[in-house]
Amino acid sequence: MFEAAELGHKVSKKDYSAEVPALREALLDAQQELAERSTCPVILLIGGVDGAGKGETVNTLNFWMDPRGIRTNAMGAPTEEERLRPRMWRFWRALPPRGSIGIFFGSWYTAPIVQRAHERIDQAAFDQQMDEIVRFERMLADEGALILKFWFHLSRKQQRKRFEKLAKDPSTRWRVSDADRENAKRYDRFRAISEHALRLTSQAWAPWIVVEGSDRRYRELVTGRTLLEALRERLRMDAGPAVTSTPAAPPAPARVDERTVLGELDLSLSLPRSEYRSRLEDLQGRLSRLSRHKKFRRRAVVAVFEGNDAAGKGGAIRRVTAALDARFYRLVPIAAPSEEERAQPFLWRFWRHIPPLGHFTIFDRSWYGRVLVERVEGLCPEYDWRRAYGEINDFEAEMDRHGILVVKFWLAVSQEEQFRRFRERGELGYKRFKITDEDWRNRERWDDYAAAVCDMVDRTSTEIAPWTLVEAEDKYWARVRVLETLCDRIEAGLS
Amino acid sequence: MFEAAELGHKVSKKDYSAEVPALREALLDAQQELAERSTCPVILLIGGVDGAGKGETVNTLNFWMDPRGIRTNAMGAPTEEERLRPRMWRFWRALPPRGSIGIFFGSWYTAPIVQRAHERIDQAAFDQQMDEIVRFERMLADEGALILKFWFHLSRKQQRKRFEKLAKDPSTRWRVSDADRENAKRYDRFRAISEHALRLTSQAWAPWIVVEGSDRRYRELVTGRTLLEALRERLRMDAGPAVTSTPAAPPAPARVDERTVLGELDLSLSLPRSEYRSRLEDLQGRLSRLSRHKKFRRRAVVAVFEGNDAAGKGGAIRRVTAALDARFYRLVPIAAPSEEERAQPFLWRFWRHIPPLGHFTIFDRSWYGRVLVERVEGLCPEYDWRRAYGEINDFEAEMDRHGILVVKFWLAVSQEEQFRRFRERGELGYKRFKITDEDWRNRERWDDYAAAVCDMVDRTSTEIAPWTLVEAEDKYWARVRVLETLCDRIEAGLS
Numbered sequence: 001m002f003e004a005a006e007l008g009h010k011v012s013k014k015d016y017s018a019e020v021p022a023l024r025e026a027l028l029d030a031q032q033e034l035a036e037r038s039t040c041p042v043i044l045l046i047g048g049v050d051g052a053g054k055g056e057t058v059n060t061l062n063f064w065m066d067p068r069g070i071r072t073n074a075m076g077a078p079t080e081e082e083r084l085r086p087r088m089w090r091f092w093r094a095l096p097p098r099g100s101i102g103i104f105f106g107s108w109y110t111a112p113i114v115q116r117a118h119e120r121i122d123q124a125a126f127d128q129q130m131d132e133i134v135r136f137e138r139m140l141a142d143e144g145a146l147i148l149k150f151w152f153h154l155s156r157k158q159q160r161k162r163f164e165k166l167a168k169d170p171s172t173r174w175r176v177s178d179a180d181r182e183n184a185k186r187y188d189r190f191r192a193i194s195e196h197a198l199r200l201t202s203q204a205w206a207p208w209i210v211v212e213g214s215d216r217r218y219r220e221l222v223t224g225r226t227l228l229e230a231l232r233e234r235l236r237m238d239a240g241p242a243v244t245s246t247p248a249a250p251p252a253p254a255r256v257d258e259r260t261v262l263g264e265l266d267l268s269l270s271l272p273r274s275e276y277r278s279r280l281e282d283l284q285g286r287l288s289r290l291s292r293h294k295k296f297r298r299r300a301v302v303a304v305f306e307g308n309d310a311a312g313k314g315g316a317i318r319r320v321t322a323a324l325d326a327r328f329y330r331l332v333p334i335a336a337p338s339e340e341e342r343a344q345p346f347l348w349r350f351w352r353h354i355p356p357l358g359h360f361t362i363f364d365r366s367w368y369g370r371v372l373v374e375r376v377e378g379l380c381p382e383y384d385w386r387r388a389y390g391e392i393n394d395f396e397a398e399m400d401r402h403g404i405l406v407v408k409f410w411l412a413v414s415q416e417e418q419f420r421r422f423r424e425r426g427e428l429g430y431k432r433f434k435i436t437d438e439d440w441r442n443r444e445r446w447d448d449y450a451a452a453v454c455d456m457v458d459r460t461s462t463e464i465a466p467w468t469l470v471e472a473e474d475k476y477w478a479r480v481r482v483l484e485t486l487c488d489r490i491e492a493g494l495s
Numbered sequence: 496m497f498e499a500a501e502l503g504h505k506v507s508k509k510d511y512s513a514e515v516p517a518l519r520e521a522l523l524d525a526q527q528e529l530a531e532r533s534t535c536p537v538i539l540l541i542g543g544v545d546g547a548g549k550g551e552t553v554n555t556l557n558f559w560m561d562p563r564g565i566r567t568n569a570m571g572a573p574t575e576e577e578r579l580r581p582r583m584w585r586f587w588r589a590l591p592p593r594g595s596i597g598i599f600f601g602s603w604y605t606a607p608i609v610q611r612a613h614e615r616i617d618q619a620a621f622d623q624q625m626d627e628i629v630r631f632e633r634m635l636a637d638e639g640a641l642i643l644k645f646w647f648h649l650s651r652k653q654q655r656k657r658f659e660k661l662a663k664d665p666s667t668r669w670r671v672s673d674a675d676r677e678n679a680k681r682y683d684r685f686r687a688i689s690e691h692a693l694r695l696t697s698q699a700w701a702p703w704i705v706v707e708g709s710d711r712r713y714r715e716l717v718t719g720r721t722l723l724e725a726l727r728e729r730l731r732m733d734a735g736p737a738v739t740s741t742p743a744a745p746p747a748p749a750r751v752d753e754r755t756v757l758g759e760l761d762l763s764l765s766l767p768r769s770e771y772r773s774r775l776e777d778l779q780g781r782l783s784r785l786s787r788h789k790k791f792r793r794r795a796v797v798a799v800f801e802g803n804d805a806a807g808k809g810g811a812i813r814r815v816t817a818a819l820d821a822r823f824y825r826l827v828p829i830a831a832p833s834e835e836e837r838a839q840p841f842l843w844r845f846w847r848h849i850p851p852l853g854h855f856t857i858f859d860r861s862w863y864g865r866v867l868v869e870r871v872e873g874l875c876p877e878y879d880w881r882r883a884y885g886e887i888n889d890f891e892a893e894m895d896r897h898g899i900l901v902v903k904f905w906l907a908v909s910q911e912e913q914f915r916r917f918r919e920r921g922e923l924g925y926k927r928f929k930i931t932d933e934d935w936r937n938r939e940r941w942d943d944y945a946a947a948v949c950d951m952v953d954r955t956s957t958e959i960a961p962w963t964l965v966e967a968e969d970k971y972w973a974r975v976r977v978l979e980t981l982c983d984r985i986e987a988g989l990s
Contacts (some may be wrong), residue, residue, distance in 0.1 A: 085851055086894055092842075127626065141883075233860035345634065356580055394630050398581045402582065
């Protein structure tokens with residue numbers, strides 16, 4: 001979920017200066033229209049990692065817009081008056097009226113996350129609070145509020161660098177509190193809890209927008225643009241005929257630069273044949289031993305293979321299955337659904353193939369077809385593929401709870417390499433059957449697919465079921481990477 | 496929540512026989528249309544108290560309709576094959592395809608409720624499972640399923656009688672298992688847990704329909720009619736233009752007889768003046784002591800007074816406040832919302848008045864206005880008052896979690912008595928200001944209001960915040976009943 005916010009996004013001073021004046025003007029216009037129409041309140045939640053620039057961004061928003069229409073609520077520890085009331089009382093008091101913007105710097109998420117990080121509440125109590133929050137935000141949305149939740153993220157390394165920088169300068173040293181330093185020590189724990197919270201509470205009517213926090217200009221532009229687009233969209237909606245249902249689709253965060261998780265892959269990575277041979281043998285032996293481990297009887301594996309056409313999924317899968325006992329795995333190739341399957345919810349045909357404990361199921365293509373091919377080719381309505389992200393996360397969480405390890409691979413090749421392989425298949429007789437008209441057509445949609453893959457990783461790469469993006473330009477490299485990842489995940493799962 | 500299902504609803508043999516043939520034919524027609532169109536699957540959950548006729552009703556439905564289009568899943572303990580898969584796997588397997596009806600006799604609710612009753616899971620873990628269920632059912636609804644969840648209820652007394660009857664007859668004795676008898680001992684615990692589960696999971700797209708289970712004919716007619724209406728409504732919807740959002744409003748269960756919680760009140764109850772005097776004094780003393788109790792510093796009271804116009808709310812409230820120290824209570828009369836309040840979510844103006852611990856807030860009319868006057872007078876859209884039930888339950892649960900006792904009174908008078916009081920006020924000079932044109936007009940809506948009150952009690956009378964319906968024809972009786980209830984609730988809350 002945080003993958004795309006660890007790429008080192010940056011905006012140059014020049015680009016920033018060129019864009020800000022128009023952005024400010026547009027924000028002011030939208031804010032004025034909001035105030036005049038007074039149809040809805042706007043609720044901005046600012047959360048995230050310490051040191052990711054939450055405070056600065058709040059200041060910038062106040063500076064860019066008309067502060068008279070903004071109420072900023074810095075929610076620290078509750079006061080005596082607040083402690084005597086139910087938890088949510090202080091937030092109800094601070095809600096912005098229609099026509100104005102309320103910024104919550106520290107929100108209803110803060111206390112549960114901190115309490116969980118310090119083990120003062122258990123997982124179930126935490127999830128219960130997240131559920132209450134979902135209901136609360138749903139109510140706000142039903143009451144007409146526009147809710148945007150920004151999460152400013154830093155990688156562990158970025159956070160350390162940031163603190164060092166602030167601490168060195170006497171004028172900013174005060175901003176690094178002892179509590180910040182303490183929390184930094186718990187970085188991994190906070191990250192896991194936050195990700196879990198974001199996954200449970202990112203709803204169409206109150207989406208989380210994860211923003212990389214290390215570069216001030218990038219952070220501000222993404223926040224400003226996303227806010228502007230959401231405001232405009234809402235004002236347009238409110239001007240239309242009345243609708244009495246909440247929105248179904250979370251808006252996509254604004255794209256400010258060209259950096260994506262796919263673009264960052266180093267496709268030049270490769271392995272010489274001799275090294276491949278020996279590593280393959282080692283890894284297959286390791287996988288075989290793991291699959292026969294006593295503890296594996298209480299575990300299972302669901303491995304998902306997705307990737308560009310001709311990226312080598314089949315070859316990678318064969319190197320995996322070669323290490324497994326045929327009685328304990330099933331390979332499920334996914335094509336178009338059958339008549340029987342079409343008469344059921346879309347996840348039904350995948351539920352059928354969930355392995356019992358002690359077994360593997362390997363999916364050659366999977367439920368992600370809904371947010372990839374079905375999305376890009378317009379085979380299902382936007383409402384349906386949008387809600388699929390959450391449903392998929394629930395599905396995988398259910399498997400995880402049962403002890404099933406969900407391991408997901410995206411095999412990536414360049415457009416050039418794909419073309420080369422297509423041509424090769426066309427020439428080589430025995431592989432010809434594998435290339436179809438559709439393959440050629442899909443190439444035309446390359447950019448649409450790339451965007452869909454990035455969204456998929458953003459929304460479904462979770463602590464419990466992370467995506468592994470595999471550089472597959474070199475097949476040897478890809479196969480070794482797949483086997484190694486699989487072994488590492490199983491090993492971690494058995495300990 | 497179960498109040499209306501403990502009234503002893505009955506249908507005579509004659510009425511039953513007169514209705515069934517047409518109902519069966521209509522059900523068969525609807526079923527055939529469902530199969531032909533194949534637009535959606537129908538999922539019927541049958542749950543409830545042991546001995547409330549769940550099995551019989553399932554058999555009747557199969558008998559009334561075409562069993563070829565029905566798949567009945569009796570979900571007992573999971574098999575070995577099922578235990579090796581995630582919890583929901585067995586239910587996914589059993590989902591009906593589009594065009595057919597799946598009856599789940601025992602469902603995804605059974606295991607969590609039983610586990611909670613035997614304390615094998617804690618409250619938070621239970622709530623977490625309920626949340627997963629909400630998400631699962633939401634997904635099914637989004638996939639087009641029509642979901643109806645029937646809950647067959649028996650009062651404790653009815654259940655005992657029913658078991659005795661079954662056990663006496665050798666041909667039915669086998670149906671009373673030892674586990675049933677064990678569970679019967681835990682009746683109160685099961686009731687509280689089920690009510691909590693129903694409250695958390697009754698959603699517009701998958702509503703619970705509570706049916707009194709003691710009379711076979713009543714039970715079958717309510718189930719059959721509710722199913723028929725829901726089927727027809729859905730077939731009508733599916734024939735119209737495509738809508739890509741889930742329904743907002745849970746259907747009301749079919750009304751088969753005239754018995755209601757309001758109608759069952761014995762308005763002839765009264766107290767002679769002398770007894771009233773002495774009991775009033777005792778109770779006020781008791782309330783005063785309770786409010787000054789050391790433990791009350793960690794508690795608070797929110798008392799809600801609703802009732803027919805001229806039912807004597809003001810008088811009852813004055814008898815309460817007379818016992819309290821003015822520094823520790825606030826009386827909040829609720830009229831039309833102010834400009835400021837209208838710019839906020841509807842619950843906002845009530846949140847403002849939540850007492851700190853150690854204090855009382857008394858609401859003369861309340862948030863229930865939304866599901867009473869605003870509903871009946873058409874002052875807010877149906878979508879809004881329908882969703883208010885759930886929001887109100889969440890609101891009251893939040894207060895409860897904080898230690899606030901929520902005590903709710905509905906003061907009921909007959910139409911004749913109300914008229915007498917109106918006339919009296921019209922004649923008596925100093926009370927004349929209290930009667931308005933609106934009061935006269937409201938009388939015309941008597942039946943609409945009565946229906947709204949019954950729905951309100953059905954949906955918001957919960958273990959944590961039950962409604963007390965007060966017979967208010969005699970003011971003395973009503974005041975004593977109010978004070979007594981209040982004292983009992985506080986006493987229970989302090990121990």
